[in-house]
Amino acid sequence: xxxxxxxxxxxxxxxxxxxxxxxLSIAEGESFALVGESxxxxxxxxxxxxxxxxxxxxxxxxxxxxxxxxxxxxFARICQMVFQDPYGSLHPRKTxxxxxxEPLAIHGIGDRANRIEAMLEAVGLDxxxxxxxxxxxxxxxxxxxxxxxxxxxxxxxxxxxxxxxxLDVSVQAEILNLLKRLxxxxxxxxxxxxxxxxxxxxxCDRLAVMRYGRIVEVxxxxxxxxxxxxxxxxxxLYAASGGTLVQQIQD
Amino acid sequence: xxxPLLEVENLRVSFPSPxxxxxxxxxxxxxxxKERLGIVGESxxxxxxxxxxILKLIRSxxxxxxxKLMFDGLDILAQSEKQMRxxxxxxxxxxxxxPKFSLNPVMTVGAQIAEALVTHTKLPRAEIKARVLSMLExxxxxxxxxxAGLYPHEVSGGMGQRVMIAMMLIPExxxxxxxxxxxxLDVSVQAQVLDIIDDLVTSKGMGLILISHDLNLVSRYCDRILVMNSGExxxxxxxxxxxNAQHPYTRGLLAAMPQMNETREELPVLDRSAWxxx
Numbered sequence: 001x002x003x004x005x006x007x008x009x010x011x012x013x014x015x016x017x018x019x020x021x022x023x024l025s026i027a028e029g030e031s032f033a034l035v036g037e038s039x040x041x042x043x044x045x046x047x048x049x050x051x052x053x054x055x056x057x058x059x060x061x062x063x064x065x066x067x068x069x070x071x072x073x074x075f076a077r078i079c080q081m082v083f084q085d086p087y088g089s090l091h092p093r094k095t096x097x098x099x100x101x102e103p104l105a106i107h108g109i110g111d112r113a114n115r116i117e118a119m120l121e122a123v124g125l126d127x128x129x130x131x132x133x134x135x136x137x138x139x140x141x142x143x144x145x146x147x148x149x150x151x152x153x154x155x156x157x158x159x160x161x162x163x164x165x166x167l168d169v170s171v172q173a174e175i176l177n178l179l180k181r182l183x184x185x186x187x188x189x190x191x192x193x194x195x196x197x198x199x200x201x202x203x204c205d206r207l208a209v210m211r212y213g214r215i216v217e218v219x220x221x222x223x224x225x226x227x228x229x230x231x232x233x234x235x236x237l238y239a240a241s242g243g244t245l246v247q248q249i250q251d
Numbered sequence: 252x253x254x255p256l257l258e259v260e261n262l263r264v265s266f267p268s269p270x271x272x273x274x275x276x277x278x279x280x281x282x283x284x285k286e287r288l289g290i291v292g293e294s295x296x297x298x299x300x301x302x303x304x305i306l307k308l309i310r311s312x313x314x315x316x317x318x319k320l321m322f323d324g325l326d327i328l329a330q331s332e333k334q335m336r337x338x339x340x341x342x343x344x345x346x347x348x349x350p351k352f353s354l355n356p357v358m359t360v361g362a363q364i365a366e367a368l369v370t371h372t373k374l375p376r377a378e379i380k381a382r383v384l385s386m387l388e389x390x391x392x393x394x395x396x397x398x399a400g401l402y403p404h405e406v407s408g409g410m411g412q413r414v415m416i417a418m419m420l421i422p423e424x425x426x427x428x429x430x431x432x433x434x435x436l437d438v439s440v441q442a443q444v445l446d447i448i449d450d451l452v453t454s455k456g457m458g459l460i461l462i463s464h465d466l467n468l469v470s471r472y473c474d475r476i477l478v479m480n481s482g483e484x485x486x487x488x489x490x491x492x493x494x495n496a497q498h499p500y501t502r503g504l505l506a507a508m509p510q511m512n513e514t515r516e517e518l519p520v521l522d523r524s525a526w527x528x529x
Contacts, residue, residue: 037437038408139294168293168464173507173518180517195438202509202518225512240439241511 001064003028003157003189004049009058011041011048018044019213021058026206028063028156031183031190033200035237036210042193043084045210046159049191050081062157077107080150084162086142090134096120096145097130103152115152122185123148124178140171144178151182160192164199176202197241201225209234255282256426256458257305260319264300264482267312276300277482283426287452287459289469289490292479293504298462301479302428305460306345307335323425341371344419346448348431350411354403361387361399364418371422386417390447409440413447420451426458434463445472466493466504478504 002025009022019041026032034042047053049060051072060067062079083089090099100116109115120130123144134142143163150158163179164172180203183190192204200207201224209217209231217231229235264276276297281288292298304315307327320327322343330338339345344367347353355363364383368374374382387395390413403411412432419427429448433441449472452459463469469476470493478486478501486498496502503521 037439169466169504170293170507170521173509174520176509177517177520196509197438198509198511198513201511201513202515227511237439238511240442 001028002026002061003030003063004032004191005059005061006045006049007059007061009045009048009056009060011044011053011056013044013053013055017213018053019048022215024208024215024218026189026191028189029187030206031192031204033192033194033204033207034210035193035195035197035200035207037195037237040210041213042210043161044213046081046161046191046193049079050159051075052081073107076103076155077153078155079157079159080153080155081159081161082143082146082150082163085166086139086146087134087166089146090142090149092134095131095133096125096137099145099149100152103149107153109153119148119152122151122182124174138171139167140174143167143171143175147175147178147182151186154186155188157189157191160190162194163192165194165196172199179203195237195241197224197238209237254324255284256323257283258319258321259301259305260317262301262304262317262320263315264297264304264309265314272314275482276304279477279479279482279484281477281484281487283458283460285456285458286475287449287461287473289461289463289473289476290479291463291466291469291476291504293464295481296479297482298464298479299430302345302430302460302462305428306339306343308345337371340367340419340424341422342424343426343428344422344424345428345430346412346415346419346432349435350403350408350415351435353415354411356403358402359399360401360403360406360414364399364414364421367418368421382421383417386421387414389420389451390414390417391443392417409436409444412436412440412444416444416448416451420455423455424457426460427452428460428462430462431464432461433468434465441468448472466508 004026006022006024009019010017011019022045034045036042044053048056054069067075097116100119101112104112104115116130117127120127125141125144164175167175182188194200201221204221206220207224208215211233217229217234219229223229227238229238260280262276262279263274265272265274279301290298290301303309309315317328361383364386365379368379368382383399384395387398392398392410392413406414433444436444461469461473470490473490476488476490476493477484480500486496486501488496506519507521509518
């Protein structure tokens with residue numbers, strides 16, 4: 001069964017149509033990347049799957065379950081999203097405990113304290129962070145909290161919108177390692193939006209290149225690693241972020 | 252060899268806090284000729300503060316001290332605010348991080364670029380207009396006449412950043428400080444913007460200080476690199492030698508970066524205790 005299937009997905013914001021005929025199928029347990037420049041519609045696809053961009057036509061199905069256009073509680077339990085900016089995505093006046101407890105309260109799940117502590121441990125945060133406010137945490141710690149919040153309902157599919165672009169290189173490495181470990185431990189499916197191709201190379205199995213709201217190429221990560229992308233635009237992206245110094249260093 | 256354009260010795264910047272003054276830049280020294288110098292480091296390493304201190308842009312209660320802060324024979328620290336205004340823009344200019352917040356939203360692009368010129372020189376209006384248009388062309392804006400009449404919200408991020416570069420370069424400064432000029436931009440636009448800066452800096456023989464957190468980028472566009480960590484320069488090397496960097500912090504940063512053909516199962520994470528003692 002496919003984890004995510006998108007069929008002829010057209011998403012609009014008001015009059016403006018953002019994406020055109022998006023067709024994708026992502027297998028269960030796969031880590032899939034959407035890459036492209038700003039304005040190409042990659043984040044919009046994620047928002048539509050998460051239910052944040054309700055004006056779409058076509059089909060979205062996650063783990064065999066068709067997504068409706070409205071708020072869908074059952075859907076929230078299998079699919080969650082992590083946002084780009086850890087400074088903006090956590091409620092400034094809620095403690096970590098309150099943020100992590102909220103999804104449990106909404107879905108009527110008990111044993112909250114233990115679940116929260118277990119989740120904090122899973123994302124590598126010490127127990128003492130539980131009653132802190134976001135402003136008392138660093139960027140990397142906040143992103144860990146955001147990931148923990150997304151995982152509270154034990155979803156099978158995680159939508160990641162530029163999970164590391166607001167972070168420093170060394171913190172980015174920590175978060176990428178964390179995401180990779182969580183995927184292995186909990187058998188998650190990732191749909192990652194990013195414009196950083198080396199991150200794709202580290203974290204993902206396949207990628208789709210988007211431009212002007214259309215998918216121009218779907219490729220295997222092996223093709224990315226060896227630079228064998230077919231589409232002219234993909235190659236341009238590859239050249240803009242590749243051919244750099246780090247490629248020449250072999251430690 | 253001519254004397255260096257900029258000499259900095261033992262530069263310190265501090266801010267007060269409830270626990271006493273906190274030094275964010277702790278004794279940075281370097282000198283710069285007509286070359287391209289890169290300053291890299293993570294957030295909070297003091298790299299932007301170093302850039303701002305050179306322009307005396309740090310306001311009270313922040314405090315800047317230095318044994319020597321000379322720009323082309325001028326002692327920056329001894330300059331009055333009025334004298335600094337004649338230097339800023341005209342002799343040293345700075346490209347800020349985000350065009351969205353740095354351009355004046357109620358002035359057209361053309362008027363903003365012209366303002367930089369009007370402030371520092373006396374030129375007939377027709378010539379100013381011609382200079383603005385040719386500058387916009389130099390930053391590779393296709394239709395300068397039209398773009399000059401647009402407001403900042405009508406241009407894209409990449410174009411906004413090019414407008415800012417045009418504004419900073421039009422008085423033909425001797426030194427350009429670019430503080431994360433591309434971190435708000437897409438990868439594909441990043442390269443274009445840096446190429447433009449690079450071209451203009453080389454052709455006009457300016458000095459460039461490129462402040463960034465991206466080691467790759469800096470090593471591609473600079474001659475020399477300073478690596479900063481917690482307010483100190485931990486390593487200074489020639490850009491092409493970056494791969495042979497010695498300091499554990501620099502090596503850690505290099506290793507933590509995922510590569511295009513990544514084969515590692517796990518990325519090494521900086522062990523912050525490794526150099527804390529040094």
